[in-house]
Amino acid sequence: MPVLGLGTFGSDKYNAATVAAAVIEGYGLGYRHFDCAEVYGNEKEIGDSFASIVRNGANRKDLWITSKVWNNHHGDAVAACENSLRNLKLDYLDLYLIHWPFANHHEQGVAVNSRDPHAKPYNHDGYMRTWSQLEDLHQRGLVRNIGTSNMTIPKLSRVLSDASIKPAVNEMEIHPHFQQPELFNFCIQNEIVPIGYSPIGSPSRPERDRTSDDTIDIEDPVIVQIGNRLNIHPAVICIKWQIQRGSIPIPFSVKRSQMETTLKGVSSEPLTEAEMNAVSQIDRNCRLIKGQVFLWPEANDWQDLWD
Numbered sequence: 087m088p089v090l091g092l093g094t095f096g097s098d099k100y101n102a103a104t105v106a107a108a109v110i111e112g113y114g115l116g117y118r119h120f121d122c123a124e125v126y127g128n129e130k131e132i133g134d135s136f137a138s139i140v141r142n143g144a145n146r147k148d149l150w151i152t153s154k155v156w157n158n159h160h161g162d163a164v165a166a167c168e169n170s171l172r173n174l175k176l177d178y179l180d181l182y183l184i185h186w187p188f189a190n191h192h193e194q195g196v197a198v199n200s201r202d203p204h205a206k207p208y209n210h211d212g213y214m215r216t217w218s219q220l221e222d223l224h225q226r227g228l229v230r231n232i233g234t235s236n237m238t239i240p241k242l243s244r245v246l247s248d249a250s251i252k253p254a255v256n257e258m259e260i261h262p263h264f265q266q267p268e269l270f271n272f273c274i275q276n277e278i279v280p281i282g283y284s285p286i287g288s289p290s291r292p293e294r295d296r297t298s299d300d301t302i303d304i305e306d307p308v309i310v311q312i313g314n315r316l317n318i319h320p321a322v323i324c325i326k327w328q329i330q331r332g333s334i335p336i337p338f339s340v341k342r343s344q345m346e347t348t349l350k351g352v353s354s355e356p357l358t359e360a361e362m363n364a365v366s367q368i369d370r371n372c373r374l375i376k377g378q379v380f381l382w383p384e385a386n387d388w389q390d391l392w393d
């Protein structure tokens with residue numbers, strides 16, 4: 087798996103056509119790893135980009151393409167995957183993930199504090215039914231690797247004991263102010279590759295995903311100081327730190343200049359050991375993607391989602 091990916095979740099800010107154009111631009115600059123998902127609502131357009139990239143001479147095996155089954159398709163992952171493959175114009179995915187461990191669906195754009203009356207806490211048997219569908223997809227060769235996302239150690243431990251094929255990766259929020267050291271180490275010890283989402287601290291996330299105690303990674307003096315020494319934007323320092331620490335960041339961008347800076351930055355002079363240590367000290371345990379909309383009626387608050 088290429089150690090740097092390109093995110094494709096445009097959220098409210100960038101439409102499908104813009105993200106699809108960025109995939110072509112990113113490929114031209116050197117990106118080979120693309121993090122997609124059915125819920126991002128742009129797989130058809132991104133599929134046209136992949137088709138054009140391959141038509142123009144790219145070898146499919148040089149691309150790493152991930153997709154994910156959304157919460158309303160738990161239990162129906164085979165059809166969801168086949169649909170993503172059709173939309174992405176692919177014969178196989180390199181990686182297929184269960185996007186969230188909850189089958190809880192909500193309408194797009196609902197208020198952060200709204201709760202679906204049908205939402206339920208984590209159900210391990212239900213999760214494993216969906217996991218076995220991913221195992222079948224793997225057996226059929228439609229997906230080369232399968233993995234989890236937004237998991238915790240208790241949930242992952244149960245999956246590890248019950249799965250026939252263990253997760254190859256766990257996609258999780260990772261940035262300097264949210265390092266998740268216990269979960270990160272658990273993944274490494276169990277040979278599960280951690281993929282880090284929102285690696286820059288998601289500076290462009292919509293208002294509804296912000297709370298007053300969120301902190302800003304790219305303004306942290308330690309990150310800014312390393313950026314000054316290397317003459318690199320603080321965003322790229324967050325990405326470099328993550329790769330050196332041993333996970334795979336998937337920053338989002340639709341801007342050529344940012345994609346270029348990121349690619350150049352990750353292969354430039356590394357952070358020193360002292361700088362890596364300094365970054366390990368600035369963890370604020372600041373989760374940005376809290377998942378409030380997946381809460382069930384009796385839950386206390388978003389912390390219940392994370393055990």
Ligand SMILES: NC(=O)c1ccc[n+]([C@@H]2O[C@H](COP(=O)([O-])OP(=O)(O)OC[C@H]3O[C@@H](n4cnc5c(N)ncnc54)[C@H](OP(=O)(O)O)[C@@H]3O)[C@@H](O)[C@H]2O)c1
Nearest residue numbers: 093094095121283284285286287288290321337338339344
């Ligand atoms: N598995 C999951 O549940 C899950 C959850 C969330 C995200 N993800 C994945 O992770 C990807 C990335 O997460 P994210 O979009 O939340 O956050 P992010 O990558 O931390 O932040 C993206 C934003 O950072 C800015 N940026 C990017 N490159 C830059 C550079 N070189 N210099 C300066 N600024 C730069 C851009 O802001 P501007 O656009 O304002 O310029 C961009 O929109 C998503 O696209 C998605 O694929 C997965």
